[in-house]
Amino acid sequence: xxxxxxxxxxxxxxxxxxxVDQLSFSVKRGEVLGFLxxxxxxxxxxMRIITAFMAPDSGTATVCGHxxxxxxxxxxxxxxxxxxxxxxxxxxxxxxxxxxxxxxRGMDGAELTNAIDRVVExxxxxxxxxxxxxxxxxxxxxxxxxAQALIHDPPVLILDEPTDGLDPNQKHEVRRLIADMAxxxxxxxxxxxxxxxxxxxxxxxxxxxxxxxxxxxxxxxRSQSVRHGAVTVAFEGVEVSVAAPTLGALALAEKAKxxxxxxxxxxxxxxxxxxxxxxxxxxxxxxxxWKITELHVERGQLDEVFRTLTARxxx
Amino acid sequence: MQRILTIAGRELRGYFTTPLAYIFxxxxxxxxxxxxxxxxxxxxxxxxxxxxxxxxxxxxxxxxAPAISMRLWAEERRSGTIELLFTLPVGVGEAVIAKFLxxxxxxxxxLVLTFPMVITVSILGDPDMGxxxxxxxxxxxxxxxxxxxxxxxxxxxxxxxxxxxxxAMVCFLFMLSDxxxxxxxxxxxxxxxxxxxASVSFLANFDSIRRGVVEIKNLVFFLSVIIVWxxxxxxxxxxxxxx
Numbered sequence: 001x002x003x004x005x006x007x008x009x010x011x012x013x014x015x016x017x018x019x020v021d022q023l024s025f026s027v028k029r030g031e032v033l034g035f036l037x038x039x040x041x042x043x044x045x046x047m048r049i050i051t052a053f054m055a056p057d058s059g060t061a062t063v064c065g066h067x068x069x070x071x072x073x074x075x076x077x078x079x080x081x082x083x084x085x086x087x088x089x090x091x092x093x094x095x096x097x098x099x100x101x102x103x104x105r106g107m108d109g110a111e112l113t114n115a116i117d118r119v120v121e122x123x124x125x126x127x128x129x130x131x132x133x134x135x136x137x138x139x140x141x142x143x144x145x146x147a148q149a150l151i152h153d154p155p156v157l158i159l160d161e162p163t164d165g166l167d168p169n170q171k172h173e174v175r176r177l178i179a180d181m182a183x184x185x186x187x188x189x190x191x192x193x194x195x196x197x198x199x200x201x202x203x204x205x206x207x208x209x210x211x212x213x214x215x216x217x218x219x220x221x222r223s224q225s226v227r228h229g230a231v232t233v234a235f236e237g238v239e240v241s242v243a244a245p246t247l248g249a250l251a252l253a254e255k256a257k258x259x260x261x262x263x264x265x266x267x268x269x270x271x272x273x274x275x276x277x278x279x280x281x282x283x284x285x286x287x288x289x290w291k292i293t294e295l296h297v298e299r300g301q302l303d304e305v306f307r308t309l310t311a312r313x314x315x
Numbered sequence: 316m317q318r319i320l321t322i323a324g325r326e327l328r329g330y331f332t333t334p335l336a337y338i339f340x341x342x343x344x345x346x347x348x349x350x351x352x353x354x355x356x357x358x359x360x361x362x363x364x365x366x367x368x369x370x371x372x373x374x375x376x377x378x379x380a381p382a383i384s385m386r387l388w389a390e391e392r393r394s395g396t397i398e399l400l401f402t403l404p405v406g407v408g409e410a411v412i413a414k415f416l417x418x419x420x421x422x423x424x425x426l427v428l429t430f431p432m433v434i435t436v437s438i439l440g441d442p443d444m445g446x447x448x449x450x451x452x453x454x455x456x457x458x459x460x461x462x463x464x465x466x467x468x469x470x471x472x473x474x475x476x477x478x479x480x481x482x483a484m485v486c487f488l489f490m491l492s493d494x495x496x497x498x499x500x501x502x503x504x505x506x507x508x509x510x511x512x513a514s515v516s517f518l519a520n521f522d523s524i525r526r527g528v529v530e531i532k533n534l535v536f537f538l539s540v541i542i543v544w545x546x547x548x549x550x551x552x553x554x555x556x557x558x
Contacts, residue, residue, distance in 0.1 A: 091329055
C-alpha cells in the first residue's frame with residue numbers, strides 16, 4: 001500500500017489561536033481515515049491545508065507526492081473535496097454546476113456527459129438534475145457537492161462531514177458509497193458521529209487543540225474504553241443490590257455496579273482484563289439459582305473514549 | 316485560457332439567470348438617454364456628435380459599475396463557494412481575470428445597445444464616425460477601470476452593500492482627483508505629488524477621448540488602472556481568501 005496523503009509537522013495559527021499544532025500523519029491507498037475531534041479542534045483547517053486552499057505557517061503536506069506549497073495545482077487535480085458547508089452557486093442547476101466543475105477540471109464533450117451521468121447516478125441526484133441548487137433540501141445540497149468532488153474520479157477524497165444534515169437513509173447510502181469506493185482510493189473524512197467511524201473507517205485519528213492525540217483502528221480505540229469487555233447482566237428472583245457485591249467478588253471481576261438497561265435494574269461487571277468474565281457470571285448465577293434474563297458483553301463505547309481523550313479541564 | 320472562459324461564462328450566465336443583467340441594461344439605457352436628451356438638450360444643441368452622450372458616462376458608471384462588481388467576490392465569500400473555487404485547479408489570477416471579463420462583457424453589451432444613438436446622429440447630420448468609435452472605445456476602457464476597482468473592493472468583504480459603497484467612494488475619488496477640492500487638500504505635499512494625483516483623474520483622461528481625440532497616454536492610463544486594480548485584487552485574495 002502506498003502513502004497518498006502525508007502531513008509533516010503541520011502548523012497553522014489564527015492570531016493567538018493555534019488551530020493545527022505540529023500535526024503529522026499519513027494515509028495510504030485503500031484506507032478510510034476518520035478524522036475526529038471536538039468542534040474547533042482543527043479538523044477543517046487541516047483539510048483546507050491538504051486541499052491547498054490555505055497555506056500552513058510551517059510544515060507541509062503532500063498529496064500523491066505533490067507538495068501543497070510547491071505544486072498546489074497538481075494537488076487540486078488529484079483530489080476531490082467536499083467542504084463542510086457544501087457550497088455551490090445557488091442559481092445554477094445541479095447539472096449545470098456539475099458541468100461547470102467538470103469543465104474546470106478539463107473535461108468536455110462525451111467525457112463530461114458520461115462523468116455527470118455517473119456521479120448523478122452514484123449520488124442519487126437524477127430526480128433533481130435540472131433543479132436550481134438554492135431550491136434543494138439540505139440532503140440534496142450535500143450530495144450535489146459530493147457529486148462535484150467525485151466527478152473526475154479522483155484517487156484522493158477529502159470529505160468534511162459528508163453525512164451532516166442527511167436523514168438516516170441518506171446517511172446509510174453515503175456510507176455505502178464511501179465503503180464501495182474505499183478499496184482503490186484514499187479517503188479522509190471528518191465526522192462527529194462516532195457510529196460512522198465504525199461503519200466506514202479503517203482507521204481513526206483524534207485531534208484536539210490541533211494536536212494528534214490518538215491514531216489507531218476503531219476497534220483499538222474502543223478497547224481503550226473502561227467498559228470494553230464489561231458484562232451487563234439482569235436477573236429474575238434476586239435484587240440487583242444483593243447480586244452486585246457477589247458478582248464484584250468474582251476473581252475475573254474488577255468491580256460491579258448497579259445500573260439500568262432500558263429502565264430495568266441490572267448489574268454491570270467490569271473485567272480485570274482477562275477473558276471469561278461472562279462464563280464466570282453464568283456459573284455463579286447457576287450456583288445461586290438466579291435466573292439470567294439478559295446478558296450482554298460490552299464492546300466498549302467510542303463516545304466514552306472520545307470524551308475521555310478530548311476532555312478539557314475546566315470547560 | 317479554457318478555465319478563464321469557463322468561469323467567465325458561468326459568471327455571465329449568472330447575471331442573466333437573475334434579473335440583474337436585464338435591470339442593469341434597462342437602467343443604463345434609460346439613464347443615458349435621459350441625461351443626453353433631457354439634461355444636455357441633445358436636439359437643441361444641434362451638433363451631430365455624441366460628446367454630450369459620452370459626457371455622462373463617468374457619472375453613470377460611478378454607481379452602475381459597483382452594482383455589477385459588488386457581488387463578484389463578496390458573494391463567493393458569503394456563500395462559501397470561494398473554498399470550492401480555489402480547491403479546483405484554478406489560479407487566483409485566472410479567476411480574477413475571468414470574473415472581471417464577465418462584468419466587462421455585460422458593461423460592453425449595455426454600451427453596444429446604445430447603438431440607436433449612433434443611428435440618430437447619422438440621420439440628423441453627418442457625424443465623424445471615427446470620433447464616435449473613439450468615444451465608445453474610451454468609454455469601454457473607462458468602464459473597465461471602474462469595474463477593476465469594484466473587483467478589488469468586492470474581494471475585501473463578504474457584504475455586497477459594503478462592497479458597493481467602497482467601490483463608489485474609491486471611484487469618486489479617482490473621478491475627481493484633479494478637482495480643486497481634492498488638490499487643495501494635498502496642497503502641503505510636494506508639487507510632483509499633486510500633479511500625480513491630478514493625472515489619475517478619470518474625468519480628465521476621458522475628456523479628450525470623448526471629444527474624439529485619441530491620445531495613447533489616455534488609453535494607456537485606463538488600461539493601467541485595470542491592470543493595477545486587478546493585480547491588487549489578486550494579492551488580496553491570495554492573502555485572505557479563507558478569511
